[in-house]
Amino acid sequence: MARNNSGNNGRRPIPRAAAKYTIYPVNEPAELMEFLMKKMDGISRTRVKALLANRVVLVDNNIQTQYNFPLKPGMKVQVSREKNKHEFRHPMLKILYEDAYLIVVEKKEGLLSVATDHQKERTAQHILNEYVKRTHRNNRIFVVHRLDRETSGIMMYAKDEKTQHTLRDNWHDIVYDRRYVSIVMGDMEKDQGTVRSWLTDRKLYVSSSPVDDGGKLSITHYRTIKRANGYSLMELQLETGRKNQIRVHMQSLGHPVVGDARYGCETDPLGRLALHAFKLCFYHPLTGERMEFETPYPAPFKNLMLRK
Template identity: 85%
Template sequence: MNKRKNTGYNRMPHAASRYTIYNVTEPMELMDFLMKKMAGISRTRVKALLTNRVVLVDNNIQTQYNFPLLRGMKVQISKEKHKHEFRHPMLKILYEDAYIIVVEKKEGLLSVASEHQKERTAQHILTEYVKRQNRNNRVFVVHRLDRETSGVMMFAKDEKTQHNLRDNWHDIVFDRRYVALVMGDMEKDQGTVESWLTDRKLYVSSSPYDDGGKYSVTHYRTIKRANGFSMIELQLETGRKNQIRVHMQSLGHPVVGDMRYGCETDPLRRLALHAFKLCFYHPITGETMNFELPYPMPFRSLMQR
């Protein structure tokens, strides 16, 4: 048997395996690790492997090129790309590692089931996906988007990470923004709405004074006014159920397509609300994570003069 020079990274023999498997024997970022092990491979090719979701660390798909590897971890390169592909018309995975999954959710899909709604949800779909890697895997809800709201969402892949995100949400998430189309011309170029919101089951009520509801703050900036509509960008200081929809109704400018909260027209055949930006510190590594989606094309089309 030929002996290889010990570079600190030993390949584990694994006959007839679906993976090429390596043990990590010293700390190193994933990109550097793979370039050392896969002699001659380019950085572009490594990034392609990560994008194609065929690199796993400790049995979890890893797409982060600078993920910090620690001694004792196991890196696997899948030989069967199709096993880990994720395709769904209502969900797109933007990022995944051992701790979190960030997705783009389409309008019309529930984030998570309620007591009265047992249909398939984003959580169900992603749980089925991670169980293909390991039957004990699950995804855990961190925050929600309304069924008819599209945009960026994050899920945790274990309970510890879920609790960390929920308990420290305002310290971890530093920028969360939406774009919306609302009825009429906004009077102000920017402003803030503050009120107390109470969940009445079928709708959320708003009060300008403390009536026992939850204090809620929404900041907005008017981007464009055209054709009897306004395009606005919104930043949440709090994250209550239906917060943006209720606050826009209270200003007299309900979100386009929002029949529940005062809109009488539905030109896009959907709620014109999209979570386009989510920026946070990774709950485990502390790395700055930025996710931004373009404004939906139908929003732009409706605002064309």
């Protein structure tokens, strides 16, 4: 009698679960687009871009959306077979860009950027940590800079500690344009100008001094876009990035940010702080590529400035 060597006592073999990814080892340097077109024989450039946009291409377990991402020998490229597995949806957070090294998001007002002793879960940091762990349980995100809870707009996080240190240690060389839009109280006297002062964090608020009193030197450039209805629409460019910097500097000019009770505004017509980080431009910390992100001014800002 023939022996059954299946190791399953004569029963039918249990079928293995279908692999979640098609994996392509990288043996020589190449850009991601040309690599996929070569490995996935017959696939078009348009189809590759669609795969990247749909967030189903990973490099070493990290989602990659950059078509010209530089691959090196030893890396592995994975194409997910599970549609929408990596789709990200959250009412307070939108992903604008992601690769193996960093993630750029737009957050809504009311959401903390990072965890605190009192709030750990309702933060952008926690939400993104849970998201990146979907692809690998050891993945996490690393804080690079912050936006106030009440401020909306664009910010970025690193996806590994080395990238975090590179961005933090070389911030002023890497980030070459960072702008906000705000509505402030009253008619701004100047069309443009610069506020320069020394800021000190007093925990409950930040104080400003026109002379060096031991605080941190802070510089904000401003441009008046429009004056209407007792308000001024401002574009602000940061030369330094201190806590509450724009809010304190606008108060020092006698034009506090609309909705900012902490720094002297007594009205809140929008039900939120009228401050939005609309532009972030930087050199990619690995590739050196210029990365530019911009969002429209929030619609409530525009509506408040419509002449009545």
